[in-house]
Amino acid sequence: MTDPPLRPTAGLPSGLAGAAILAAGIGSAALGVFAMLADASQPINHILTFYRPTGALSGVTTSAIVIWLVAWLGLGRRWNGKDIELAKVNIGALILLGIGVLLTFPPFMDLLQGK
Numbered sequence: 001m002t003d004p005p006l007r008p009t010a011g012l013p014s015g016l017a018g019a020a021i022l023a024a025g026i027g028s029a030a031l032g033v034f035a036m037l038a039d040a041s042q043p044i045n046h047i048l049t050f051y052r053p054t055g056a057l058s059g060v061t062t063s064a065i066v067i068w069l070v071a072w073l074g075l076g077r078r079w080n081g082k083d084i085e086l087a088k089v090n091i092g093a094l095i096l097l098g099i100g101v102l103l104t105f106p107p108f109m110d111l112l113q114g115k
Contacts (some may be wrong), residue, residue, distance in 0.1 A: 015079030018089040023075055025096030027068025032103025034060040040113050 038045045038056035048059030102108045 008077050011083075013081050013083050015082040015084050018078055018084045018086055019072060019075035019079050021086070021093045022089050022096075023068055023072035025093030025100075027064055027072040028100030029096040029103075030067040030100075031060065032100035033066035034063050036103045036109050036112065039109060 026114040034048065038048045038060050045056045048056040048063065050062055066080075
């Protein structure tokens with residue numbers, strides 16, 4: 001006896017997938033913001049130094065991961081079982097991803113800081 005071929009399931013809610021996609025964009029933007037703030041401000045750099053040998057990078061990445069997980073949990077709970085417009089979510093996530101990439105790109109970060 002063989003199993004029937006797999007077919008896409010019509011009407012499957014897209015909420016959880018959208019939550020994961022948008023949370024990734026939020027986490028990326030948070031990484032960029034934390035990186036820029038740690039580079040621009042010595043007090044923030046000191047606050048984000050969780051582990052001295054790595055400096056502020058330890059706090060920057062840890063904080064961005066926490067933001068990503070909280071966003072994923074919150075959006076997942078809100079959108080669970082709902083059908084959302086993934087095209088809009090993807091555009092928003094791509095914009096946030098672009099912000100994160102730009103803010104971690106040293107020439108752009110230096111331009112914003114006036115260096």
